[in-house]
Amino acid sequence: MANDMMNRHNDLFDAMNDWFDLPRKFFDDNEVAKLMQSDVVENDKEYVIKVDMPGMDKDKIHLNYNNGILSVSGSRKSFKDMSKDNSIIHRERSEGHISRSFRLPNVVASDIHAKYDNGVLTITLPKQQAGANDHSIQID
Known part of the structure; x- marks a missing residue:
């Protein structure tokens, strides 16, 4: 019984915190960044990006590279793991659509490779070799 009272007390304060925190969450672009935490590494030959996307199905993840932007x-759709006889006490897993973009110039788009393993998306973007876009112009 005491535990029930504590949970009701916490639920009230959680609801108040969610309400007062709503304007910050609505205008804060970093909320998406928190959902899709990523590391970007660059070396002479390529960029490697690792993006945390836990709970996503591989076929629901989409990649596009255009004009130097990945x-x-x-x-993610709703979760169907709750039976009708149970009531939800606390829910944090969400459904919806998330996206993020990275500016990565001089990439060979046809050679981009992606792998999804254990909730981590790894994208390898090979760089163009120096001089690949250089064109000599002859003067008449």
Whole structure:
């Protein structure tokens, strides 16, 4: 019984915190960044990006590289693991669509490779070799 009272007390304060925190969450672009935490590494030959996307199905993740910008997006539908006889006490897992973009110039788009393993998306973007876009112009 005491535990029930504590939970009700916490639920009240959690609801108040969610309400007062709503304007910051609504306007804070970093909320998406928290959902899609990533590391970007660069060396002479390539960029390697690792993006945390736990709970996503591989077929619901989409990648696009255009004009030097890599876009990563994913969507997740509702969870069906709750039976009708149980009531939800606390829910943190969300459903919806998230996306993020990275500016990575001089990439060979046809050689981009991606792998999804244990909730981590790893994208390898090979760089163009120096001089690949250089064109000599002859003067008449």
